[in-house]
Amino acid sequence: MQQHLPTIIDIARQLGISKSTVSRALTAHPNVSAKTRQRVLELAEQLDYQRNQLAISLLTNQTRTIGIMVPEFISFFFPKVIIGAQEVLAEAGYNVVICHSNESYETEVENAKALLASRVDGLIVSHTKETRNFDHFRIFQRKGVPVVFFNRVCEDMNVSKVTVNDYDGAFRAIEHLIQTGRRRIAHLAGPDSLPNSRNRLNGYRDALRHYGIAEEPELVISYDLTLEKANIYVNHLLNLPQPPDALFTINDPTAIEALKVIKSRGLRIPDDIAIVGFSNDPISALVEPGITTVSQPVSEIGQQAAALLMEQITDKDNTVPPRTIVLETQLIIRGSTVH
Amino acid sequence: MQQHLPTIIDIARQLGISKSTVSRALTAHPNVSAKTRQRVLELAEQLDYQRNQLAISLLTNQTRTIGIMVPEFISFFFPKVIIGAQEVLAEAGYNVVICHSNESYETEVENAKALLASRVDGLIVSHTKETRNFDHFRIFQRKGVPVVFFNRVCEDMNVSKVTVNDYDGAFRAIEHLIQTGRRRIAHLAGPDSLPNSRNRLNGYRDALRHYGIAEEPELVISYDLTLEKANIYVNHLLNLPQPPDALFTINDPTAIEALKVIKSRGLRIPDDIAIVGFSNDPISALVEPGITTVSQPVSEIGQQAAALLMEQITDKDNTVPPRTIVLETQLIIRGSTVH
DNA sequence: CTGTTAGCGCCTTCAG
DNA sequence: CTGAAGGCGCTAACAG
Numbered sequence: 001m002q003q004h005l006p007t008i009i010d011i012a013r014q015l016g017i018s019k020s021t022v023s024r025a026l027t028a029h030p031n032v033s034a035k036t037r038q039r040v041l042e043l044a045e046q047l048d049y050q051r052n053q054l055a056i057s058l059l060t061n062q063t064r065t066i067g068i069m070v071p072e073f074i075s076f077f078f079p080k081v082i083i084g085a086q087e088v089l090a091e092a093g094y095n096v097v098i099c100h101s102n103e104s105y106e107t108e109v110e111n112a113k114a115l116l117a118s119r120v121d122g123l124i125v126s127h128t129k130e131t132r133n134f135d136h137f138r139i140f141q142r143k144g145v146p147v148v149f150f151n152r153v154c155e156d157m158n159v160s161k162v163t164v165n166d167y168d169g170a171f172r173a174i175e176h177l178i179q180t181g182r183r184r185i186a187h188l189a190g191p192d193s194l195p196n197s198r199n200r201l202n203g204y205r206d207a208l209r210h211y212g213i214a215e216e217p218e219l220v221i222s223y224d225l226t227l228e229k230a231n232i233y234v235n236h237l238l239n240l241p242q243p244p245d246a247l248f249t250i251n252d253p254t255a256i257e258a259l260k261v262i263k264s265r266g267l268r269i270p271d272d273i274a275i276v277g278f279s280n281d282p283i284s285a286l287v288e289p290g291i292t293t294v295s296q297p298v299s300e301i302g303q304q305a306a307a308l309l310m311e312q313i314t315d316k317d318n319t320v321p322p323r324t325i326v327l328e329t330q331l332i333i334r335g336s337t338v339h
Numbered sequence: 340m341q342q343h344l345p346t347i348i349d350i351a352r353q354l355g356i357s358k359s360t361v362s363r364a365l366t367a368h369p370n371v372s373a374k375t376r377q378r379v380l381e382l383a384e385q386l387d388y389q390r391n392q393l394a395i396s397l398l399t400n401q402t403r404t405i406g407i408m409v410p411e412f413i414s415f416f417f418p419k420v421i422i423g424a425q426e427v428l429a430e431a432g433y434n435v436v437i438c439h440s441n442e443s444y445e446t447e448v449e450n451a452k453a454l455l456a457s458r459v460d461g462l463i464v465s466h467t468k469e470t471r472n473f474d475h476f477r478i479f480q481r482k483g484v485p486v487v488f489f490n491r492v493c494e495d496m497n498v499s500k501v502t503v504n505d506y507d508g509a510f511r512a513i514e515h516l517i518q519t520g521r522r523r524i525a526h527l528a529g530p531d532s533l534p535n536s537r538n539r540l541n542g543y544r545d546a547l548r549h550y551g552i553a554e555e556p557e558l559v560i561s562y563d564l565t566l567e568k569a570n571i572y573v574n575h576l577l578n579l580p581q582p583p584d585a586l587f588t589i590n591d592p593t594a595i596e597a598l599k600v601i602k603s604r605g606l607r608i609p610d611d612i613a614i615v616g617f618s619n620d621p622i623s624a625l626v627e628p629g630i631t632t633v634s635q636p637v638s639e640i641g642q643q644a645a646a647l648l649m650e651q652i653t654d655k656d657n658t659v660p661p662r663t664i665v666l667e668t669q670l671i672i673r674g675s676t677v678h
Numbered sequence: 679c680t681g682t683t684a685g686c687g688c689c690t691t692c693a694g
Numbered sequence: 695c696t697g698a699a700g701g702c703g704c705t706a707a708c709a710g
Contacts, residue, residue, distance in 0.1 A: 050452070119392065
């Protein structure tokens with residue numbers, strides 16, 4: 001049972017002074033005598049006094065809290081982004097509330113409402129793969145609470161965003177496969193609703209075209225990012241009359257699932273089929289062979305998102321327009337494509 | 340720039356009624372006419388009205404928010420625990436604030452202060468490996484805010500706890516190694532300050548004793564859980580005049596680090612040396628060979644911790660004493676110990 | 679340097 | 695069924 005917590009009034013009464021003076025002493029306000037401050041601080045210490053942030057937030061209309069919404073945080077990507085963002089936000093004196101939606105649109109909407117009700121000062125978001133309607137984020141914008149998207153961004157909202165050059169990353173991945181002799185390159189693509197999926201797919205297509213390789217529709221499969229489906233589609237590709245000699249997957253977990261399937265069928269990697277993933281998940285270096293992958297500057301994504309958010313928050317007059325930062329990727333070559 | 344958000348007063352004024360009535364309509368209080376409620380709800384919807392949780396929390400002295408503090412959340416363990424806890428807490432109508440300390444005691448203390456200031460209704464904690472002083476948690480207890488520990492627990496505090504049977508898990512891991520013919524079994528142990536490290540070490544020792552194998556002091560190394568040190572100590576063990584024929588590590592990341600070192604030296608696993616980890620990190624199934632490991636019911640740890648916390652929070656009269664739940668582990672046998 | 683007053687947004691008595 | 699008043703804990707003018 002929560003007991004009565006000491007307030008400035010308790011301190012004031014015990015010291016026979018007014019609560020304003022206590023408040024001033026506690027907030028290091030200049031207009032307090034050293035002696036009074038000393039007495040207040042001592043008693044506060046003794047009583048285990050802790051300022052009530054709720055009252056302050058209510059009064060000042062700012063919580064110094066930032067909400068971070070992600071679709072999941074089991075894979076390494078989102079936790080790393082969050083840590084990067086926290087570095088920057090902590091520096092600026094902001095706390096962080098993390099919400100994950102388990103890729104559920106409904107949960108995402110609920111989380112957004114909770115964050116709005118608790119009056120966060122800003123929002124950093126990567127939305128679920130189900131999200132088509134962005135009204136729950138638009139409310140923030142309408143209320144003057146800055147929003148920054150990263151990774152999965154809403155193209156229709158005029159807010160700051162941080163992405164990576166997915167197109168270029170995919171292009172160079174495919175280029176690498178072609179240069180190492182592959183010709184039937186399959187692509188396990190993400191949902192068409194996600195801009196980063198589309199960009200990677202476009203990079204794939206343009207690379208094939210650039211090198212004069214005809215795209216085979218049967219080699220491009222868009223799926224829902226679940227490993228169950230990944231498993232099914234990899235098997236499907238391998239069962240084709242003319243199976244692919246390379247596979248480019250939307251992310252590393254999928255690449256690893258593919259690796260498992262391929263190995264279980266007794267095929268050799270990279271001899272029979274090469275694999276390229278995306279994101280450089282630490283796991284991709286640990287499996288055998290290591291997975292060639294497109295690395296993203298994960299922690300920098302978080303830092304930049306936080307920086308863009310702070311830019312909007314400190315911009316009291318709304319003079320700084322939202323910006324989009326696109327970070328570059330890097331191809332990490334491992335044993336899944338070359339010996 | 341944050342603009343003025345609509346309040347019940349705005350609604351009251353526009354409707355020409357009092358704010359009390361608006362409040363009643365919004366909170367589904369019985370004493371409001373259906374028509375009035377209807378009008379209020381409509382206008383609220385139209386204005387995008389969102390209750391100010393800060394004001395409510397200040398008034399009711401409860402935030403319906405639970406703080407979860409973990410030392411890190413890059414590995415799969417803590418995120419999974421958090422998700423498990425969230426399931427239970429969401430069900431009970433509680434929100435969650437997640438803090439990670441990066442294994443830094445200082446950050447942990449700061450986070451605790453921030454959570455106290457923001458008046459969380461309860462705390463779920465796994466502390467850093469540096470934490471020796473638990474005063475920052477005792478404050479919560481003293482203030483009547485329930486605390487539940489999991490995984491890394493403070494033995495001196497009389498609060499609810501969730502752990503696994505580390506002793507038994509370790510015992511059976513060593514038993515398995517002995518039964519598969521190993522005799523020089525090394526143990527890379529965690530810091531002596533962590534009870535779960537000590538319990539695993541004791542399980543290791545008792546298993547050796549039980550099977551009449553003398554413990555070799557040179558085969559037991561306590562270290563700080565960093566992979567750099569793990570690397571050094573694995574090399575050290577392999578350089579011994581009589582190297583071990585098995586290695587039991589405090590966790591799976593360490594086991595995988597060991598696996599890398601061992602393979603890079605051209606030794607065969609499990610023929611030359613066997614490895615057993617702890618926790619059943621998904622990665623341990625993906626490396627080659629798969630790592631034999633002691634599985635913990637991760638998500639259940641979170642669920643139980645949340646349940647114990649709710650038990651304390653709902654116990655208004657302080658009649659329910661804190662409880663400790665010890666969950667059982669399971670030995671998962673893979674290629675790192677047997678063919 | 680200190681005290682007084684007002685108010686942040688809301689819920690909850692207490693009167694009508 | 696509705697309105698008025700009080701107060702949660704704190705800060706920020708405004709007076710002394």
